[in-house]
Amino acid sequence: xxxxxxxxxxxxxxxxxxxxxxxxxxxxxxxxxxxxxxxxxxxxxxxxxxxxxxxxxxxxxxxxxxxxxxxxxxxxxxxxxxxxxxxxxxxxxxxxxxxxxxxxxxxxxxxxxxxxxxxxxxxxxxxxxxxxxxxxxxxxxxxxxxxxxxxxxxxxxxxxxxxxxxx
Amino acid sequence: xxxxxxxxxxxxxxxxxxxxxxxxxxxxxxxxxxxxxxxxxxxxxxxxxxxxxxxxxxxxxxxxxxxxxxxxxxxxxxxxxxxxxxxxxxxxxxxxxxxxxxxxxxxxxxxxxxxxxxxxxxxxxxxxxxxxxxxxxxxxxxxxxxxxxxxxxxxxxxxxxxxxxxxxxxxxxxxxxxxxxxxxxxxxxxxxxxxxxxxxxxxxxxxxxxxxxxxxxxxxxxxxxxxxxxxxxxxxxxxxxxxxxxxxxxxxxxxxxxxxxxxxxxxxxxxxxxxxxxxxxxxxxxxxxxxxxxxxxxxxxxxxxxxxxxxxxxxxxxxxxxxxxxxxxxxxxxxx
Numbered sequence: 468x469x470x471x472x473x474x475x476x477x478x479x480x481x482x483x484x485x486x487x488x489x490x491x492x493x494x495x496x497x498x499x500x501x502x503x504x505x506x507x508x509x510x511x512x513x514x515x516x517x518x519x520x521x522x523x524x525x526x527x528x529x530x531x532x533x534x535x536x537x538x539x540x541x542x543x544x545x546x547x548x549x550x551x552x553x554x555x556x557x558x559x560x561x562x563x564x565x566x567x568x569x570x571x572x573x574x575x576x577x578x579x580x581x582x583x584x585x586x587x588x589x590x591x592x593x594x595x596x597x598x599x600x601x602x603x604x605x606x607x608x609x610x611x612x613x614x615x616x617x618x619x620x621x622x623x624x625x626x627x628x629x630x631x632x633x634x
Numbered sequence: 635x636x637x638x639x640x641x642x643x644x645x646x647x648x649x650x651x652x653x654x655x656x657x658x659x660x661x662x663x664x665x666x667x668x669x670x671x672x673x674x675x676x677x678x679x680x681x682x683x684x685x686x687x688x689x690x691x692x693x694x695x696x697x698x699x700x701x702x703x704x705x706x707x708x709x710x711x712x713x714x715x716x717x718x719x720x721x722x723x724x725x726x727x728x729x730x731x732x733x734x735x736x737x738x739x740x741x742x743x744x745x746x747x748x749x750x751x752x753x754x755x756x757x758x759x760x761x762x763x764x765x766x767x768x769x770x771x772x773x774x775x776x777x778x779x780x781x782x783x784x785x786x787x788x789x790x791x792x793x794x795x796x797x798x799x800x801x802x803x804x805x806x807x808x809x810x811x812x813x814x815x816x817x818x819x820x821x822x823x824x825x826x827x828x829x830x831x832x833x834x835x836x837x838x839x840x841x842x843x844x845x846x847x848x849x850x851x852x853x854x855x856x857x858x859x860x861x862x863x864x865x866x867x868x869x870x871x872x873x874x875x876x877x878x879x880x881x882x883x884x885x886x887x888x889x890x891x892x893x894x895x896x897x898x899x900x901x902x903x904x905x906x907x908x909x910x911x912x913x914x915x916x917x918x919x920x921x922x923x924x925x926x927x928x929x930x931x932x933x934x935x936x937x938x939x940x941x942x943x944x945x946x947x948x949x950x951x952x953x954x955x956x957x958x959x960x961x962x963x964x965x966x967x968x969x970x
Binding site: 630 | 880882888889894899
């Protein structure tokens with residue numbers, strides 16, 4: 468999961484480091500820090516935007532730690548969409564529980580199904596679906612696809628994956 | 635001029651194609667100082683043997699009229715064992731159950747000190763190592779370019795033209811029938827069954843299409859690539875195979891909306907994450923593997939040369955004969 472967090476820091480020395488420590492100690496990978504020194508709030512605080520990738524740590528713990536240290540957390544945006552993949556499913560998709568299939572991906576916390584298109588030609592005919600899964604990085608995307616493949620095998624659905632593309 | 639004697643065992647589409655190619659390329663071969671003499675041709679009905687060279691035109695005509703090339707009761711095995719020649723061209727049909735009769739023919743050929751060129755996948759998919767050992771034991775050449783990708787050079791490309799490279803992986807479309815069916819389903823929005831019927835009428839698919847559409851043919855070709863290029867020591871049973879029978883027109887439309895097509899892709903890779911599988915995959919429309927019609931295509935990833943892609947006609951009498959002839963010429967140059 469990629470998190471973009473807006474903070475407001477007091478204009479005293481050492482605040483930025485104190486703000487980053489709880490993020491860093493949670494095991495998150497800090498991707499960018501933007502210090503808006505020139506855009507002070509009416510109360511004189513300095514807005515800071517921190518973007519980090521969270522793999523194992525918990526977001527609510529980071530927020531708690533920041534607030535306990537008197538940092539103001541203005542907004543938190545979670546984003547998954549760093550890597551995504553489109554797959555095709557064929558079989559009795561709806562009757563075998565599409566909702567459950569999606570839930571199994573979404574409940575991982577590191578990936579989600581962001582788009583599903585289903586085509587159902589007739590009741591007795593197999594349906595086809597395109598499914599787009601997003602995750603914060605390639606490893607997590609692969610894990611999510613593996614979950615989909617396992618669920619699909621249980622439900623006797625054919626999964627069509629894309630070929631690997633050379634970078 | 636170097637005289638090289640050969641037999642053609644099996645005189646169906648491939649065997650006749652080889653005979654026609656030899657006729658057509660007489661001058662070309664003469665320029666290379668090669669005098670190819672077909673001393674025997676055999677099929678299920680018997681054999682015709684002529685130590686000074688079988689009249690190939692007459693043999694093709696006789697096959698057409700009577701259903702057999704035979705002018706004597708000699709069997710294919712008699713030809714391989716008893717007729718003096720250098721190269722056995724095995725053009726018998728593929729049998730994935732036990733590899734016969736091709737397997738016995740090839741082993742006998744090696745036992746009688748004859749090089750072998752084959753277009754028959756069955757024996758290679760089942761007994762690759764045994765065949766290679768027998769050839770090696772007698773210091774004979776065993777070539778089989780025609781078994782993978784028809785006219786498209788892939789084995790000889792990897793082993794000879796790309797010598798010095800490590801081949802990291804090969805993936806591609808290795809069955810023209812499946813490619814035709816999927817391409818037509820995509821273009822016309824027709825069902826698998828409708829297009830299969832059309833392909834059978836055109837002679838692109840067999841009456842029993844399972845060998846092609848279930849991915850078995852592609853799997854056999856992957857086994858040959860895995861063993862000969864990657865030294866993997868696998869057989870048909872090691873391949874993870876899914877065919878194209880479940881593909882729906884709707885799935886092709888959904889793929890199309892994402893800028894993709896669905897193709898039956900064979901993939902082989904050695905090493906830590908070794909893979910040998912045949913499975914329908916999504917291919918971006920502008921990717922080199924997205925070829926249509928009955929074409930075959932292969933993408934070889936190599937350590938020095940990077941990706942190399944070849945495409946061409948994967949089946950057909952003359953196309954397969956082209957691969958057989960290239961193997962015959964290679965043996966003439968190297969050995970005979």
